[in-house]
Amino acid sequence: MGGNVGRAALEGEGVSAWRLLARAEWTQHRGRYGALVVVLGSGVAGLFLVLALLSGLEAAVADELSATVAGDGRIARASTDFARGEMVPIASAQAAFGDAARPRLEAQVLWTRGEDHRNWSAGLAVGLDRLDRRLASRIVEGALFESDWTQVDGIDVAPVVLGQSAARDRGVAVGDVVNLTAGRTETVGGELRPIVRPARVVGLYSTGLPVVDLYAVFLPIERARTLVGEHPGRPVANVFVVDGEGGERALAAAGATGWSARSLPEFEAYYLGPLFGSLRAVALLLATIAVAAILAWSAHALTMLVLQDAHKIATLAAVGVSFATVRNAYLAAGAAVGVSGAAVGILAGGLVVLLASVVPVLPGLGGLPLRLQAAWTDALLLAALSVSVALAAARIALSYARRQDPLDALRAG
Secondary structure, rough: OHHHHHHHHHHHHOHHHHHHHHHHHHHHOHHHHHHHHEEEEEEEEHHHHHHEEEEEEEHHHHHHHHHHHHHHOOOOOOEEEEEEEEEHHHHHHHHOOOOOOOEEEEEEEEEEEEEEEEEEEOOOOOEEEOOHHHHHHHEEEEOOOOOOOOEOOOOEEEEEEHHHHHHHOOHHHHHHHEEOOOOOOEEOEEEEEEEEEEEEEEEEOOOOOHHHHHHEEEEHHHHHHHHHHOOOOOHHHHEEEOOHHHHHHHHHHHHHHHOOEEOOOHHHHHHHHHHHHHHHHHHHHHHHHHHHHHHHHHHHHHHHHHHHOOHHHHHHHOOOHHHHHHHHHHHHHHHHHHHHHHHHHHHHHHHHHHHHHHOOOOEEEEOOOOOOOOOOOHHHHHHHHHHHHHHHHHHHHHHHHHHHHHHHHHHOO
């Protein structure tokens, strides 16, 4: 009779039963649940700031690179930039865009100072046609290369122009020798080896745009071809630029010939896609470790709470309350922890982002201006992650509760 009365009292109102149990659980263990919220909120805030830093860095780079596509004349690029993502004969491109189209060859590159492979820099190698003299006005030391070769100790090597800030950071001066590689390979003596080409620094340039000055390396297009495994005399390129008003006519021709003006996102992806891919991979690894640690700690803490409540759970089972009702109560408590942790973390992270926009707390990274930039999609993703972690921890804890024999729990209580 008593069991029937208890069951009627707790389950007669349907979903209100587990709500009452969840509220009682929060009230009884508010201190421990509060600690869970703080730990979860700290993890969410940390991940939120990491995502905001990555987004801010990409936005800062995009601002710097926008001029390279807009063609405002501040750096060595023309007003219209066409690419197909592959090497094409120069003659076919000039047939589409006119003889004024200037070929360029772009490839991701690593360069080191002499034989010191610890002192390296990654960036974009830009092979220039000898008639493309736009960069000449930006040379601050030395000169733009006049021919395809320069000499070092009587040996012909490629001339190269580096950004002044990049050279200063690496301790490189005009006249020094650097080694270039674009990650391609060649067969030498029957062995497959990476293509590495020595080059002599003949000039330093400055555009006023840190992302260009730090990462763009200019050399003759014939020498750039050897870096990517092409024959230096084969007239091919993967980028073509058209000056001034000719860009409008070239755009019309491009639509009919399969070419397209390279958009800013495509330009950014080619310049810094691998860099941001690496940064995201590191951030994902750190996030995975953090989530695993928080999940383990939260599951342990909730398991201790469930085991502490074993007598109460057994009593409820003895009066006829189903395990589903108990489970829902603890899952509701776990969900509340997840929602609260997400709210605390996102609010704390958002406050830091807001303060950082007012107080310049980020001096920059490698000369790039940094800022924190939050996105609502990141906040929603982290909120879902927070709730998922809390619910997973609650389910792990409940798996221990289900193994408990109600009679043993009643005797122990």
